[in-house]
Amino acid sequence: MTARSRAQSFDAAAAQYAASRPAYPAALFDRVEEFACRRLAGARVADVGAGTGIASALLRERGADVIAVEPGEAMAGEFRQALPGVPIVRGDGNALPLATASRDLVTYAQSWQWTDPGRSVPEAMRVLRAGGALAIWWNTTAFDVPWIREQHRRIAHHCGVKPRSAVRPSDDDAVRLAGLTGLRVTRRQLRWSRAVSLDTHLANLGSRSAFLVLEEADRRAFFVDERERLARTFPHDEVTETYVVDLLVALRP
Incomplete structure (x- = not known):
């Protein structure tokens, strides 16, 4: 299964993605402002791969002037429903x-x-104004939580993918893996959690590309x-999902 096929798979579960995927903590956007050396209020922001609008909504709440870029038709449809005022x-x-130097x-x-x-690094640098910044982040696995670590291994085994290492890359390795070598990059990791129903937790898992590319019977x-x-582990139907947001901010030279 190619990376392109996995990337395109989200359109098949756009509504599920919108309803179940986690957001991001307020502290993340504080760090984006700190590392980008500017406030989000009034900033012209392009949110790329915006999906159903989870990050775009939070950026707009901070006062940013947001335009979203999204390849998936169904994902873009969910975005328009959630954020009708955001282009x-x-x-x-x-x-x-x-446009060049527009963000x-x-x-x-x-x-x-x-x-x-x-291709994407030069494109981001082209679109950024002088003094602008590229910010990329992920909700990543909290491997120190035993049930989450074991679930991650089960998912990798069932989906036939390589489990991620429980050892997080060093700052230099993270910059290299992201393809940002040669830029001035700041990294921060932020821990946060949310409590959701078991149904929401399972729907969140099911919206991942590793599952979306499987046959229905396998899923x-x-x-x-x-x-x-999980019903045995969480008998009261409330699952606490813990994440570590990995943030990288690169300044335009």
């Missing part, structure tokens, strides 16, 4: 449909991995077993 254009990070900040929430940094088999297992 959204179809496209992806490898060829941004935005103060370009953001990628949970979407940088679907780009080719050899169903995993979630039947996982529901029974």
